[in-house]
Structures are given as C-alpha cells and as structure tokens.
Amino acid sequence: MKIENAKMRGFYTGLFAGFIGAIAVHISLMVSAMSGFHPDYAALLASERAIEFILYQLIYELGQVGISGAVFGIFYSMFYEAIPGKGVKKSFIFGLIILLFSNLWWSSYNFLLGLLTGIEKFFWYSILWTGAVYFWPVYGIFLGIFYERWK
Amino acid sequence: MKRAIIAGLIAGFASGIVMFIFHISGWWDLLSIYPLHEPIDMHIILIFNIIQNTIWGVLFGIFFAMIYDHVPAIGVKKGLVYGLIIWIISLIRIPVIIAMHGAYTWAIPWIIVGFFSIAITYGLLIGYLYKK
Numbered sequence: 001m002k003i004e005n006a007k008m009r010g011f012y013t014g015l016f017a018g019f020i021g022a023i024a025v026h027i028s029l030m031v032s033a034m035s036g037f038h039p040d041y042a043a044l045l046a047s048e049r050a051i052e053f054i055l056y057q058l059i060y061e062l063g064q065v066g067i068s069g070a071v072f073g074i075f076y077s078m079f080y081e082a083i084p085g086k087g088v089k090k091s092f093i094f095g096l097i098i099l100l101f102s103n104l105w106w107s108s109y110n111f112l113l114g115l116l117t118g119i120e121k122f123f124w125y126s127i128l129w130t131g132a133v134y135f136w137p138v139y140g141i142f143l144g145i146f147y148e149r150w151k
Numbered sequence: 152m153k154r155a156i157i158a159g160l161i162a163g164f165a166s167g168i169v170m171f172i173f174h175i176s177g178w179w180d181l182l183s184i185y186p187l188h189e190p191i192d193m194h195i196i197l198i199f200n201i202i203q204n205t206i207w208g209v210l211f212g213i214f215f216a217m218i219y220d221h222v223p224a225i226g227v228k229k230g231l232v233y234g235l236i237i238w239i240i241s242l243i244r245i246p247v248i249i250a251m252h253g254a255y256t257w258a259i260p261w262i263i264v265g266f267f268s269i270a271i272t273y274g275l276l277i278g279y280l281y282k283k
Contacts, residue, residue, distance in 0.1 A: 064247070075240070101237065105241045108206070117195060
C-alpha cells in the first residue's frame with residue numbers, strides 16, 4: 001500500500017503504530033498488576049469482572065494511544081527530514097522524543113514537586129509517568145516500519 | 152545552539168511566570184484544588200513553576216533549533232506553531248488521560264494554563280528571540 005500525501009501517511013501509520021503501542025501498554029499494565037505494582041488493578045483482575053476490566057482497559061488504551069499516535073504521526077511526517085537517523089532508527093528516535101516531551105515532562109514535574117514539598121506521593125507519580133518508557137519506543141519502531149513501507 | 156539555549160531559557164522563565172500568575176489569580180482554585188487535592192505553599196509553586204519551565208524551556212529551545220527550517224510559517228509565527236506543537240504533545244495528552252480517569256477538574260485548568268504559558272508565551276518569545 002502506498003500513500004502519496006506525507007501528512008496522511010503520517011496520520012495512518014501513526015494510528016496503526018499507536019494501536020500496537022496500546023497493546024504494549026495493555027500487556028505491561030496487566031503484568032505489572034499481576035506482580036502487585038497496581039493494587040487496584042490486581043483486585044479487579046481477581047474479581048468476577050476481570051474479563052470486563054481487561055476488555056474495557058484494552059479499548060481505552062487503543063483509543064487514547066491510537067488517537068495520540070495518529071496526531072504525533074502527522075508531526076513525524078512534518079519533521080521527517082530534521083530527525084537524525086534513517087528508516088526505523090529515525091522513527092525510534094522520534095518515539096524517544098515523544099516520550100521525553102509528553103511523559104518525562106510530567107515525571108519531572110512530579111519529581112520536582114516531591115523534592116520541594118517532601119510529599120511522597122509525587123515521587124510515586126513521577127515513577128508512574130516514566131512507565132511509558134515501554135510503549136513510546138514500541139510506537140516509534142512500528143511507525144518507522146509502516147511509514148517506510150507505505151512510502 | 153548557544154542562541155537557542157539562551158532564547159529557550161528566557162522563554163521558559165517567562166512561561167513559568169505566566170503559569171504562576173494563573174496560580175495566584177485564584178482562577179485555578181475556582182475549578183480545582185491544585186495539584187490532586189494537596190494544598191501547597193505559593194512560594195513553592197513559584198519556585199517550582201520557574202525551575203520546571205526554565206529547564207524544559209532550554210530543552211525545547213534546543214529542539215526548536217534542530218527543526219527550525221521544517222516548522223511552517225516565518226518569524227514569530229514559527230515560534231507560535233512550535234509552541235502549539237509542544238502544547239499538544241506535553242500539555243494535552245497527559246491531562247486528557249487524567250480527565251478520562253475522572254479528574255477532569257484538574258485536567259481542564261492544566262490544558263488552559265498550558266495553552267497560555269507554553270503555546271502563547273513560550274511560543275511567541277522563542278519565535279521572537281531565536282532566528283537562524
């Protein structure tokens with residue numbers, strides 16, 4: 001499949017890469033819940049509503065990462081030439097830039113607030129947002145694979 | 152690169168001041184209790200806003216220099232477009248996720264304050280101060 005318009009290509013490849021990123025989020029969330037990292041989610045997984053929770057959470061992740069992925073895919077097509085590297089390496093770097101700009105901004109926000117106030121929960125939020133480290137690089141890799149193939 | 156760092160530093164500092172003005176205006180408290188129901192001293196918020204926005208302002212400034220030629224528009228408008236992109240990536244995505252979890256009274260002020268401090272103030276200043 002070829003898409004001539006670069007922005008449309010960025011949109012569609014970003015959307016599909018976002019869906020794959022969402023699955024990565026979902027798997028890691030379930031694994032972290034089962035290993036006791038999210039007590040609320042672990043309780044839901046042990047309840048009668050486990051299947052419902054798994055499905056709704058997946059739909060939610062597909063929606064939110066898919067939409068953000070599509071928008072960021074447009075940005076990828078806009079700044080394609082300016083990003084260092086070639087092919088998948090280029091999109092992987094873009095994934096890391098998105099991780100830095102979106103999640104690490106909030107991690108540093110909470111970390112700094114924790115340092116200044118001494119309130120422990122801000123450090124916890126800081127770690128929580130850094131957790132996105134497992135899906136933006138995945139998004140970046142698949143964005144590059146789709147983008148280069150649909151050129 | 153040095154010019155981009157200095158421009159980012161100044162623009163980031165100014166955006167931190169704008170963010171703080173939103174805090175002391177009381178407008179934020181009208182919609183939500185900042186942040187996540189923890190009352191925090193105004194001096195800490197001032198220091199926090201300035202440090203956070205200045206550090207990130209420098210980083211955003213470096214990226215602006217890297218992608219300068221590819222940002223649409225010219226002059227100050229280029230900075231505004233860049234500010235909007237930063238706002239979408241940094242200050243829309245996470246508040247939207249938080250809003251989806253029910254804390255929309257916390258998320259909406261962040262989106263609005265982010266628009267005025269990052270998209271407008273930071274964007275305008277970086278566009279004005281940095282030229283290749």
